[in-house]
Amino acid sequence: MDYSEYKDVFAAEAREYIQSLNDDLLHFEDNPEDSEVLAEMFRAAHSLKGMAGTMGYAELADFTHKMESVLERLRGGEVSVTQELTNLMFEAVDALETILEEVIATDQVTTSVEDLTGRLSAVAEGKADFGDIDSPQTEVDRTIGLDEYDSMLVAEAANRSQSVFEVLTVMRSDVVLKSVRAYTVFQVFDKLGQVVKSVPSAEELDEERFDDRFSVLLITQADAESVKEAIMGIPEIVEVVVTDVGSSTQSGSGGDVAAEAVSSGDTSVGGSELTDPAAAPAKDARSGVAAKPKGRGVGQKVRGSDKFVRVETERLDELIDLIGELVISRTQVAEIAKDIGEGHAKNTVAQLDRVTTELQYAAMKLRMVPIKQVFDRFPRLVRDLAQEMGKQVSFEVIGEETELDRSIVNQVADPLVHLLRNSVDHGLEFPADRVSAGKDEQGHLTLAARHEGSHVVIEVSDDGRGIDVERVKQKAVQKGLISQEQAKRMNPSEAVMLIFAPGFSTAERVTDVSGRGVGMDAVKSSIEVLNGSVEVESHLGRGTKVRLRLPLTLAIIRALLVVVDGETLAVPIQSIRENLLVEKNQIKMVHGQPMITLRNEVLPLVDLSTWLGFSAKAAADTYSVIVVQVGDEKAGLIVDELVGQQEIVIKSLSSVLGEVKGIAGATVLGNGRVALILEASAVLNSM
């Protein structure tokens, strides 16, 4: 796996996020009531955090996490916007940029952001404070690690002067129906307060995958003694240990970022400078961040080597359009040279021809990148996740050479991370469970990309436990997303889509790795931003397949060029089964519809010219027919002439034209002419 290949994508994208954070912050400073921009910043910080976590940059993930927490609290209206706070956020973005560049250049962070971290927490929380801890190494242990959401709840609890306890419950070792016993314990917890997290997870408890004990993090009004008393009052419970974690430091990990500790009091503010005064000026000089991060953007930043240039896609589009113009001019020059009939002119034009063609191709290539760039980092991600969860996963990547528009590739990475995480965390079972379900010990996870018609399809499929539709419905009802009535009426495929509803997650109470529904929600919206769609296909007990369909706004596809009434049309090769020459007497009329018989199969025949509203095809003895197929439907399309196969770059029709029936887009041919791209499915659907 080529590490640097995706590091560049990461770097470029991370810089983009930082830029947008800066822009948004500027806007926010003037419009503090703009909740949308706040949400935008939150997403940027969140995405950065996820990316950094995936790359293994713990410090970066940690720091962005702090920013995210602050933004989250701002968003919830729990802290008010002050100049001090906006300044702090600007400093934070600057510091973020510094550590990002450092990480990109050296793969490590030496700049201290402790002071800033402390102040971020202090300002955001008022009094309570997310302590700064060393990012712990991922060890699956029985200490409760918190993700950002948990930390938020815990911090809120502190603000409302509730207590946060870690409660260890030990039951008799000979309990029959342990899971039910655990359920009765949770019933009591629910009366006492709110369980934020449980180790093992509620799911594991439910499936009896635990020994004789489990720990939960409980937010409650009650004191430690009454919590203990209440739980000890349950039969078969032999020991209860209640630890106040509102004031001690806990750590652990389970998610994409280093887990959070909860601490109160003024940790870390100014800490590093006091303990190491000599080091502070050095840091200050190098990064402009550490000691007194007052001057925004002061100090030089460590830039990555400039092997790559990031160009706005708009500029690339402009370049491609200009080259299109050039191609047209070239064709005209060629015509003139032909008229002149002079040998030297002809040679020069032939040379011009070659160069422009290559130029055109090169420009297109600029926008296209193989999805490998993103896929490459996933084997490692899956491996780490599997190990962390104690699962065995064989991971297969298919179609990584599929080319995609660069902007799409960059934006599809995050959603895919979410989906893969979900599969490993929720989809695939533990080895023992797989064996008892009659499956291989090793779970199978597949990531596949391919072109399909005018789309790129990316599928994440696993052979895990599948989605329990009834449970999904129940959850949705519980969360008030739908009513009981709606739940009853929903068919399974509708119900499955509920997992994409904002705020939905089946493992809400105790998610460890996959987050809490913010994931699937985010997947859907980021795909929809790309004009794509998300489908889920799940069979209980057999696995889940999530299919992302992305438009090929500018993807290169192979197409067959055909001529219809003098117009050149491009028909995507994927939808073509074969080409035929049909004799007049082979055509039969059935209910006024011309049909042909092809290898015992009856196909409707369509005169493409008439269908497109051109002049009808004149009667002839033989017709050129292309057989198109979408799904199970087939039809023969009559065309005038087959020109040949070619790679074409799809361009969408302008918004002035909007959607035109049967036309998927247009392409500029080598001769500078525009060819419309036929959408075979539209022809078939119209029959």
Added chain:
Amino acid sequence: MAKRVLVVDDTAFMRMSLRNVLEKNGYEVAGEAADGEEAVAKYQELKPDVVTMDITMPKKDGITAIKEILADDPGAKVVVCSAMGQKPMVIEALSAGAKDFLVKPFQPERVIEALNKVAG
């Protein structure tokens, strides 16, 4: 004063063995019922301190009986009794308001522990 128990089970054998365990440990069996309908009627009549309720019974199952008893007396203390494979029903009974559960075959000390905690 000895706590009064209503024992509900459709098999005479189970009622007998439960009675045996309870009486040896200082409980008084106030009455017995062989199905859910009888259980609801007996509860209203006897007002016991605790009920042990089987789940699978003719006429009216244990869960329905628990719900009816609790609707009538929200303070009712019911311990649900089940076989190993009835986890979903036990959960349903608990969420309906049963105070605890016992799994057959009963271990006498477990029965007493549950009743002590629930009735005590």
